[in-house]
Amino acid sequence: MKIDVKLPDGSVRSYEQGVTAMDVARDISEGLARNVLAAKVNGQVWDAGRVLPGDCDLQLLTWNDGEGKSTFWHSSAHLLAEALEELYPGVKFGIGPPIENGFYYDVDLGDRTLSEHEFPAIEKKMLELARRKEVFERREVPKEEAIAYYREKGDEYKLELIDELKDGEITFYKQGEFTDLCRGPHIPDTGFIKAAKVLSVAGAYWRGDETRKQLTRLYGITFPKQKELDEHLHLLEEAKKRDHRKLGKELDLFTFSERVGQGLPLWLPKGTALRERLVNFMKAAQERDGYEQVVSPHIGSKQLYETSGHWEKYGKDSFKPINTPHEGEEFLLKPMNCPHHCEIFASRPRSYKDLPLRLAEFGTVYRYEQSGELHGLTRVRGFTQDDAHLFCRPDQVKEEFKKVIDLVLKVLKALDLNDFEAQISLRDQVDRSKYIGSDENWEKAEQAIIEAAAEKGLKTVVEYGEAAFYGPKLDFMVRDALRRKWQLGTIQVDYNLPERFELEYVGSDNQKHRPVMIHRAPFGSLERFVAVIIEHHGGRFPLWLTPEQAIVLPISDKFVDDARRVADSLKNHDIRASVDERNEKIGRKIRDAELAKVPFMLIIGEKEASTGTVSVREHGQGDLGGMTAEAFARLVNERAEAQLQGL
RNA sequence: GCCUUUGUAGCUCAGGGGUAGAGCACUUCCUUGGUAAGGAAGAGGUCCCGGGUUCAAUUCCCGGCAAAGGCUCCA
Numbered sequence: 001m002k003i004d005v006k007l008p009d010g011s012v013r014s015y016e017q018g019v020t021a022m023d024v025a026r027d028i029s030e031g032l033a034r035n036v037l038a039a040k041v042n043g044q045v046w047d048a049g050r051v052l053p054g055d056c057d058l059q060l061l062t063w064n065d066g067e068g069k070s071t072f073w074h075s076s077a078h079l080l081a082e083a084l085e086e087l088y089p090g091v092k093f094g095i096g097p098p099i100e101n102g103f104y105y106d107v108d109l110g111d112r113t114l115s116e117h118e119f120p121a122i123e124k125k126m127l128e129l130a131r132r133k134e135v136f137e138r139r140e141v142p143k144e145e146a147i148a149y150y151r152e153k154g155d156e157y158k159l160e161l162i163d164e165l166k167d168g169e170i171t172f173y174k175q176g177e178f179t180d181l182c183r184g185p186h187i188p189d190t191g192f193i194k195a196a197k198v199l200s201v202a203g204a205y206w207r208g209d210e211t212r213k214q215l216t217r218l219y220g221i222t223f224p225k226q227k228e229l230d231e232h233l234h235l236l237e238e239a240k241k242r243d244h245r246k247l248g249k250e251l252d253l254f255t256f257s258e259r260v261g262q263g264l265p266l267w268l269p270k271g272t273a274l275r276e277r278l279v280n281f282m283k284a285a286q287e288r289d290g291y292e293q294v295v296s297p298h299i300g301s302k303q304l305y306e307t308s309g310h311w312e313k314y315g316k317d318s319f320k321p322i323n324t325p326h327e328g329e330e331f332l333l334k335p336m337n338c339p340h341h342c343e344i345f346a347s348r349p350r351s352y353k354d355l356p357l358r359l360a361e362f363g364t365v366y367r368y369e370q371s372g373e374l375h376g377l378t379r380v381r382g383f384t385q386d387d388a389h390l391f392c393r394p395d396q397v398k399e400e401f402k403k404v405i406d407l408v409l410k411v412l413k414a415l416d417l418n419d420f421e422a423q424i425s426l427r428d429q430v431d432r433s434k435y436i437g438s439d440e441n442w443e444k445a446e447q448a449i450i451e452a453a454a455e456k457g458l459k460t461v462v463e464y465g466e467a468a469f470y471g472p473k474l475d476f477m478v479r480d481a482l483r484r485k486w487q488l489g490t491i492q493v494d495y496n497l498p499e500r501f502e503l504e505y506v507g508s509d510n511q512k513h514r515p516v517m518i519h520r521a522p523f524g525s526l527e528r529f530v531a532v533i534i535e536h537h538g539g540r541f542p543l544w545l546t547p548e549q550a551i552v553l554p555i556s557d558k559f560v561d562d563a564r565r566v567a568d569s570l571k572n573h574d575i576r577a578s579v580d581e582r583n584e585k586i587g588r589k590i591r592d593a594e595l596a597k598v599p600f601m602l603i604i605g606e607k608e609a610s611t612g613t614v615s616v617r618e619h620g621q622g623d624l625g626g627m628t629a630e631a632f633a634r635l636v637n638e639r640a641e642a643q644l645q646g647l
Numbered sequence: 648g649c650c651u652u653u654g655u656a657g658c659u660c661a662g663g664g665g666u667a668g669a670g671c672a673c674u675u676c677c678u679u680g681g682u683a684a685g686g687a688a689g690a691g692g693u694c695c696c697g698g699g700u701u702c703a704a705u706u707c708c709c710g711g712c713a714a715a716g717g718c719u720c721c722a
Contacts, residue, residue, distance in 0.1 A: 202717035203650035209719085214650055217717070245715095249658080258695085258713055314722060336722060370648050370720070371713090379721090468722085519722095556679040583679085591683035605681060617682060 004055045015052075022048040022188065025060050035062045037187045038071040045071060047138055047185040063224055073098035075136060075175075075186040076126075076193055076222040077105050082134075082178035083125035084218075092155045093180070094206055094215050100485075101232075102221030106204050108157065109216055119198040126196040126222075133191030134176040138184055143167035146181065157206060157215075195229035196222045239482050244534035245376040251539055251597065253530075253547075254377065263374040263381035265527060273547035273576070275526055279362055281544075281644075282386050282522065285410060289403055291358040291388055296340035298364060302330040307500055308339040319368045337363035338494075338519060341389040342501040345515070350505040355515060356396050360388035362526070377531035384526045390518040391503065394441060397516055398448035401474070401491060405456045408476055408489040408522045414644055415533050416542060417488070419479040422458040424449055425466035434469055437495030445493040445516070446472045470496030480536040488529065489522040539597050540619065544640035550577040550632075551598045552614070553589040555605030557581070562609045566602060566629045573633035577602075594619060602632065 002014045005024055015024065021039030025032045025048070039048050040059040045067050052058070061068035077096035084091050084107060094106030141149075143162065149172075150158040158181050162170065173182045175190055187193075197220060204217040223229045240246075248254045253271030260266060267275060283293065302321050305311040314335065321330040334340070341359045350357065364384045373379055390400050405422075412420060426446050427435055435442065449472055453460050467473060471493035478488045494517040497503075504512045523529040533541065543549060550570060554563040563579045570577040580589045586603065593601045602614040608626060616624040616632055627635075 200716065201651085204718050205649080214718080216651095219717090256714090262713070308722095310722060338722090365722095367722080372648065372650090372718080373720075375715090470722095553682090555681055558679070585678095585680045585685060586682065587680085588684055589682090594683055601682080603682065607681085615682080623682060 003052065005052065006055075006057045008057075008059050017054075018051055020049050020051055021046065021058060021060060024052075024058060028060075032060065032062075036060050037062055037068040037192065038185050040067065045185050047136070048188055049135075050138065050185070070098040071185055072187055072192065072224070073103040073222065075190070076196065076220065077103040078136070078173065078175060078178065078180055078182070078186070079126050079129060079190055079193060079196070079222070080105050080122070080198070080218060080220055081107070081180060082129055082176055083122055085178055086129075087122060087125055092153075092157055094157045095161070096180075099219075102199065102219060104217050104219045106206070106215040106217045108213070122198050122218075123196050126193070129176060130190040130193040130196070132176060133189045135189045136184075136186035137174045138186075139172045139174065140168075141170050141172050143170055146170045146172070149179070150181070192224055193222045194224055195226040196220065197229055197233065235482055239484070239535070242482065242535045242538045243376075244378075244531040247534050247539040248377070248531075250595075251534075253534070261381070262371060263369060263379070265377055265380055265382075270547040271530070274541065274545060275530065277545050277547075278523065278526060278529070279386070281414065282362075282411070283360075285407055286358075286360050286388065289358070289407060290356075291360040294341065294344055294359050294361050296334070296337060296344075296361060296363060298334050298366075299331040300334055300340060302332050304339045304343070305332055305335070308336070308342070308497060309500055310336060310339070314367075319366060333366035334363070335365050335367050337361055337365065337385065337387045338389055338497055338517070339501070341387075342497055342503060342517075345389075345391050345503055346501060350391075350515075352393060352505055352507045352513070355505060356390050356392035356400055358388060358390045360386075363387050377527040380525075380527050383528070385521050386523040386526065387519070387521050390520065391498075391505075391515040392518065393505075393507075393513070394444055394516050397445055397493065397518065398452050400518055401448055401452035402456060404491050404518070404520045404522075405452060405458065405474075407520075408491070409456075411489065411522045412476070412478065414542070414544070415536070417478050417480070417533075417536060419483075420459075420476050420488075422453055422460045423466070423475045423477055424453060424460055424462045425468075425473045425475065426462060426464050427467050427472065428465035431465075435467070436470055436499070441495055441516070442472070445495075449474050449491075449493070468492060468494075470494045478532070480532060481538070482535070484535075486532050488524055488532065489520075490524060491518060491520040493518055540599075541597075542640075542643050543599055543636065544643045546597075546599055547576065548578060548596075548598050549575050549636055549640075550600040550602055551593050551596075552577060552579045552602045552604060553586060553593065554579070554581070555586050555603065557583055559604050559606075559609055563602075563604050566604060566614055569629045570633055573630070573637065575633050575636050590617065600632070600636065602629075 001017050003017060004012050004014055006012045013024065022033060022036060025036045036048050038061045039046050040061055041052060042056050061071065063069060063072065074097065077098065081093055081096055088109055090110065092108040096103065096105030146162050147159060150162065161181060171182065171184060172179050173184055173186055199219045199221060202217045203214045205214050206212040221232060223232065251270065252268050253274065254265050254267050257266060299322060302311060318335060319333050321332055323330060344359055345357060362384050364382060366382045369379055369381050392400050427442060453474060473490060473492035475487050476489040478486050480486060498514050498517050503515055505515055507513045552563040552567045554560050560581050567577045567579045580593065590601060597619060599619050601617040603617060604614050608614050613626040613628050614632060615626050618624055
């Protein structure tokens, strides 16, 4: 009896019953077989050594497949557990899943604590066990036996997990002397793991429940080659160097003060200059797209948020209301701009001819974030959104969506963020009870988003059940220079607020209609966005954006006046430039300017002063030779404009 | 909010039961130097804050605040 195995390229191969994915791999080529970590059988990830069920679609997974990697790391978590069991007898295990970069295992070491000094010993033990090429053996276990096994071991965590599983669905995986409750799948044997690193240790509640015991979570990462581990560690170092908190300090962009309060950034002049550039960029782009700027105050009556529903949903976790000397008056620090914009819409009767009405505001909002959650500029308590609300007719949603997509693409392009995908978040396919708004409108909006994204040629992933209760959305997931993922621009359809604020417009039929609202913020929050671009560019911002484009360096103080003249003339050409007037040698001034990551250094001494030129040095590049200040200004402006080309 | 770790000069950090140090930055003077650190002198500290133990606390203990790494949450 033969079975047919269909490979991703469409070819079909015929094998005897009892064949495994690994057998198929070996049949194709020995080289492939050496690299196979797992297999995808009819869309499900399986052990490569498991017997194929019959006719099936088969994809062999290697390190180059995301699922291959996560299988590898999942198995590595087991290897870590095995090492821990040898080193710390009696250790109890929680869960040990793969994560985006590596894996972790939550363990209970009793009264022991674990410090970083013990990491090398753990790594050594992991590699020692890996070299034994211990095979991961899968075994289906009756529930009773599983319970007996862990009762004997005294591991209450695994017992709790087993308790929730159905008899007949329980599998154990065993490698070497270590057995773990696990759904699998796993790589063929531990020999694939050639490099291992324990990265950090942290506390984590059992099952994420703060009322339960806190376990020790060990984070680790492994690779099939030592070189890849070295590269990964290098990337981590690089990330540390690019940390926006460190660069923000070094480049004088922003600071925090205990006196001012946690999570409340103070923007220094250079940081503000950067921010202003972003704001002006966005304002100009929005103006071209028919947006109108509005301004709303930083506080609003509590009633406003009761109307919008925000008070009910988020009020308890928010800043407490502000009380006034008058009894009964309560105001909230603005957590959102949309309610204000709804009131602007409602301030007079609207005609269908007014739509879409696009109200934009760089609105600073305040949200209470738990203190442990605050992080540099990426998580703050007061931040400014490049917010706008588009009030439109249902039939305008798609067109508006496309325009917003264009705007987001402009932003990403101007900032060299070229690696991204769009995530379309739709309703849960089954449970629709939690969503507000008519089926018909949802259908229309979801279709509009899908079509808009397709027509714009976006690379998309669709996530069901990820929509907000008030409407579907599209988020841009961006990878930075270090391949870290950020959720930036967001576009959301909203049926809820127009309903709650009873917004209406008069249609061509002279009837009242409810507009659809689109929330959108291409940057999201300016604070967070600035943090991302600091890290993405490592502090070397694009020329159009950088706070200081050029610094003039006089060779000695005899040329300070000449330097000032040059700087003034540059300012007349809209170049952001300053003069280093310190009584220092030129080498020193260059070094400091290089460290400050100023894109251009203009050196002026005897030679230049007498010929009316400046010597131009580019950051990280070196000497570009002499030219007049005007020629330099042209160079800078041309380059900056090229970066903003067509925007 | 919870767990762990940390808090010493503007910055990076060393030290340690007897009231404190380095490098860089800063100020002054010397130097007027041509593409990544010129020299000298000086100034600068409530050793995060509050309590306790002690003859004596920056150091040890407790509490608070802030930061870092996690957990949970995120309009």
